[in-house]
Amino acid sequence: EDQVTQSPEALRLQEGESSSLNCSYTVSGLRGLFWYRQDPGKGPEFLFTLYSAGEEKEKERLKATLTKKESFLHITAPKPEDSATYLCAEGPHAGNNRKLIWGLGTSLAVNP
């Protein structure tokens, strides 16, 4: 069964303390690996899409990387405003429904 697993479930960092979030996937042929940010009580916001092993994308303090089995979201020198839940998802899947398989998310808290 296709599955996306994120770790850790929760992460607390001090401002400026760099770290990485993990998203591992077991799918029969990666189509795309998506990263979203979700603030409390809001909908997810798109961050990155990665398609092939070795690919990297950056946006401000965030960098997403992809291997054949997992993706990492590296957060460099985080600030309190980076606090959010980070979701990853894989897809879109067969047919025209463009369904993504979602992980449960990592809740990140950055303390000032």
Next chain:
Amino acid sequence: DGGITQSPKYLFRKEGQNVTLSCEQNLNHDAMYWYRQDPGQGLRLIYYSQIVNDFQKGDIAEGYSVSREKKESFPLTVTSAQKNPTAFYLCASWKDRAYGYTFGSGTRLTVV
């Protein structure tokens, strides 16, 4: 700016009542989706629509109904047949494979 508007932000329903959640988009996207988000569970697909006047069941469609009479609108009705409707509901549209979904800000439904 284009986007997806969900209303209301908070909704309270008495047991046995049907309620309708609104979703409007001005992105000119063909495909629209309803997801349900519960603590400890990933996003689960309720219904989706690729074009006007056509929609398909997702993974958890029981107790829900939708319509797609206009490209811009995709309302979701939570019927009394849905046994556990308390959740955060997200409407989304699909842009393309590079950007994935655009989400609305969500509606939190509580049964009282």
